[in-house]
Amino acid sequence: MSITYTVNRSRKRRKTISLQVSGNSGLIVSAPYFTPVAEIDRFVREKQNWISKTIQKHTEDSIKNKAKKYNTGEHFFYLGQSYPLEVFFEPFENAGVVFWNNSFHLNAQENKDLRKHYFVSWYKKKAREYIHQHVYFFSRELNLQPGNLKITSAERRWGSCSADNNLSFSFRLIMAPPDIIDYVIVHELTHIKEKSHSPKFWKQVEAAMPEYKAHRRWLRDNNHKFIL
Ligand SMILES: [Zn+2]
Numbered sequence: 001m002s003i004t005y006t007v008n009r010s011r012k013r014r015k016t017i018s019l020q021v022s023g024n025s026g027l028i029v030s031a032p033y034f035t036p037v038a039e040i041d042r043f044v045r046e047k048q049n050w051i052s053k054t055i056q057k058h059t060e061d062s063i064k065n066k067a068k069k070y071n072t073g074e075h076f077f078y079l080g081q082s083y084p085l086e087v088f089f090e091p092f093e094n095a096g097v098v099f100w101n102n103s104f105h106l107n108a109q110e111n112k113d114l115r116k117h118y119f120v121s122w123y124k125k126k127a128r129e130y131i132h133q134h135v136y137f138f139s140r141e142l143n144l145q146p147g148n149l150k151i152t153s154a155e156r157r158w159g160s161c162s163a164d165n166n167l168s169f170s171f172r173l174i175m176a177p178p179d180i181i182d183y184v185i186v187h188e189l190t191h192i193k194e195k196s197h198s199p200k201f202w203k204q205v206e207a208a209m210p211e212y213k214a215h216r217r218w219l220r221d222n223n224h225k226f227i228l
Contacts (some may be wrong), residue, residue: 014030014031029102067228085105086106087115131149144189156174158170169184179211183215190204
């Protein structure tokens with residue numbers, strides 16, 4: 001592993017080398033003015049575990065800070081497109097999310113958890129309808145019979161296939177573009193025949209979906225966008 005860092009050489013009476021991870025500047029090493037480069041390098045290499053743990057924690061924290069607040073003007077994904085949200089509170093009308101005229105409308109009081117709950121239920125309902133239809137289509141197309149179908153709240157996994165061929169999909173998938181959803185469906189259906197990610201498995205995925213590599217890459221690069 002190669003680590004990039006910035007060195008701050010202090011003319012003051014600093015006696016030891018120290019490390020700091022900052023959101024904007026990455027890793028900063030502070031060292032006494034005349035410390036040889038080799039010594040700084042060795043120090044950084046010795047602290048490699050601490051550095052990677054701290055950087056990972058910083059990344060996770062910055063994703064959490066970007067978490068939704070469920071206020072008017074925020075944007076939410078649905079089938080790969082992002083739509084603005086309008087929040088209002090009409091206590092005598094049905095609470096929850098409605099999607100019309102290319103925007104989300106949320107009737108809810110000022111309560112982040114409650115608002116999130118309404119969004120999750122809306123996404124789950126849409127995911128259930130959409131994914132059921134598409135699993136049905138591809139299971140006939142590929143001649144692969146799944147067991148039960150479940151919509152989960154999984155945050156890191158888009159889909160899975162159990163030993164007895166029950167398929168699970170995260171409701172978050174409904175935020176992704178249609179061809180990405182179909183790729184995940186084809187992927188999990190293929191596990192009915194091939195449980196591991198063997199070359200044989202990928203060959204079958206490719207036969208059903210020649211552009212699957214671009215979809216995989218897309219999921220890896222865009223995963224962070226679909227955090228609620
Ligand atoms: Zn898989």
